[in-house]
Amino acid sequence: MLSRRALVATALVLTATATVTLTGFAQGKYPTRPIEVVVPYAPGGGTDNLMRMIVSIIDENKWSPQPITVNNRAGGSGAVGYNYLVGKKGNPHVVAGATPFVVSGKIQGRINANHRDGMTILMIVAVDELMLSVRSDSPYRTLEDFVKAAKASPAKLTIGGTGTNTEDHIFTHLFEEAAGIKVKYVPFNSGGEVTTALLGGHVDAAVENPNEVIAQVEAGKARNLAVAAEKRMADAKDVPTFAEKGYTFYWNQYRGVVGPADMGAEAVRWWQETLKKVVTSQRWQEAYIKKNLLTPTDWTGDEANKYLDGLNSKYEKVLANLGAIKK
Template sequence: MRFKFKTSVAVLAASFALAAGPALAEYPERGITMIVGYSAGGGTDVMARTLAPFLEKYLGGNVSVTVENKPGAGGELGFTAIAEAKPDGYTIGMLNIPSFINPMIQRDPDYDIDSFAPIGNIVSDATSLVVRTDSEFETLEDFITYIKEHPGAVPVGNSSLGGATHTSFLRFLNPNDLEVTHVPFPGAAPSRTALLGGHVAASVMGIGEAAPLAAEGQLRILATMRKDRWSEAPDVPTFTELGYPIVAGSDRGLAAPAGIPDEARDKLAEAVAKIMDDPEFQEAARKQSLPLNYLAPDDYAAHMNDTYTQMKAIWDKNPWIEH
């Protein structure tokens, strides 16, 4: 009887251990790394660093979220790092649409759409046509009139060849038979610097990046590719209201490597949904000129696939780089 009693205790102890195991391993139990495929100080990096403390707040458990910058190849190095990370929920990252999609159209990168588990879109930074305040171009029509008379003569900066601002601008230029000289830079910051320094006549950049400088009187935003006017820049007209129906820009959201456990993905998605409703986060985003636009995981995934179809059609008609 004594031997049987010891066996029963051992079995009971093992049962308690098994029951306690999942509780001890409940996600998240350690720090999370958030990969950004761009340098510090750009729009995506600012968004990630604004988001991080709120992720910590809503994930709970004293978890820390660390932003890790992996710039290069128009964001592709960072996107690849997210796709190839261990799918345990402890490495996540920012995806930019269409920037992470365009390499799949141009060539064969080390990822595809199915390499990622979408968590939620957070910001939609509409591409905007911007000039210096001393520019001869007062309106979008001024710009169009001039480039019609001087095709290919106007240098226009963008943040990368085949990137969000460049391909958005093509969606305006190509159907209207307009031609400029595209001047790519390795990111939004150097493109903005070139415009301020007078090295290009205009630039295409996110309205969230342009609006603060416009408010300071350094830049003039001729038009934005938002669906409607942005409350933070109410005097800026949309391309659509000016007769050019296009909505485009850089959508910035959160994703994890495909294969992440459902529990981790659900907790991350729930946290992002709560963050988007948090007045403190909304105010922080407003101060950083981040145009918020939440898409839940399924809608975010659908947007990725829709954008791929749209960008593929543009590429098939008029490739933005030689191939």
């Protein structure tokens, strides 16, 4: 039994600690308030998995003195979440998972700003490649087979992918240009639906991220014809690149973390340092990069901004070709 005096003493100590902690926060460094991590997509998608992974690594290492909560603000293929972030200008305690939509959203008039005029790119943490895959019993053994068949009967073969004016759609468009062929692009609602349609034989080929299809390849149900990368992937050396087959185009999807404009130098530095610790952690390398067959990156500042600038001009060109930019 605690005596009454002991109770009072404990209470006093607790109060003192709380006061010290509180004043510590008030004068202290970023973060001074709980952090909101926005996922502009529904639970279960690539960005959702990414941000939950990052937050869980930060949590288990206690790298943040303040709690971090993940909020899904889905809507308009990301428009709702990113516009929310853009509206948080000057608030360093809100960040979001970044996708190519950070630049392509503004081009299509869906987001009010991009990384240059309304968001701060904190780090690009990985690059996800895109591949062309077929079923294992498909008559197209190689990329050449597929191109040959597509040339023999133009606009007959079907390629499935996620959405329209999206990375998968642009991939298909760039492949058509590079190979001088015409195919029918069939948009689906999610990567899972694309893979289902591929395995069921409802489309001839599909645009896939490595992690969406690798388990099917291991099980002998699917085959990757080529990857749109500059060199072969470290963990899938047997998959050729489009360029080495003579159909030169490069296209991928980056993943990163983005904040609002005017976050302040201190907050930006905190995120860059913390994310650097995340991407060099063992758990990240094993449970995220290797599992998803991603190419790891740690681009920040100018390097990240220039990458996004380059992406922006590519998108402007391709989306204009696809008729996705309304004059």
